[in-house]
Amino acid sequence: GAVVSQHPSRVICKSGTSVKIECRSLDFQATTMFWYRQFPKQSLMLMATSNEGSKATYEQGVEKDKFLINHASLTLSTLTVTSAHPEDSSFYICSGIGTSGISGATDTQYFGPGTRLTVL
């Protein structure tokens, strides 16, 4: 299957600072990327959908000025958590749409390994 990487895998920061998370599709071009957050023992909650070269579409309740998303190329999307607070501590996961090696479908979502953010 397609490979998606995220960097960093883990970050600890002080309250009030900004943190940038990178998401890369390594062996496919992802015109659409998604950003999720996941709290312990809970499912993935979609934060936003980004298409290469255009503004991201945010889900209801997600502050676009706090969670800045940039999708400047077909292989890179970034999420910046601005002025992070302890309540932003979570597991952030990105995904890109690529071709499935299982079904051959060209619309399968592949997920990155996630970034664990801890805000002190």
Place this chain on the structure above:
Amino acid sequence: QKEVEQDPGPLSVPEGAIVSLNCTYSNSAFQYFMWYRQYSRKGPELLMYTYSSGNKEDGRFTAQVDKSSKYISLFIRDSQPSDSATYLCAMRKTSYDKVIFGPGTSLSVIP
């Protein structure tokens, strides 16, 4: 009512057992159905991908979709300790629509 419901478990089975995981959903517009496996502190990994109703088999895994009942299942045969993970069902309406995830079922396979 949540769009996708799934028993969170935890589900504990002995090694070699057949595992049945299920999800129900409320929106009849869903056409694409997926099962993901997520190990602790890792991103989800795609296991099965199905379009519309029917069965699909891949090794020890079988996915079933019954759109008339709005019910999907994942069966794991000859379960192994390495199958211990959280299993997430997921679905969407069209090819590029956002994916809606179930809350996940935590599975433990005991040696």
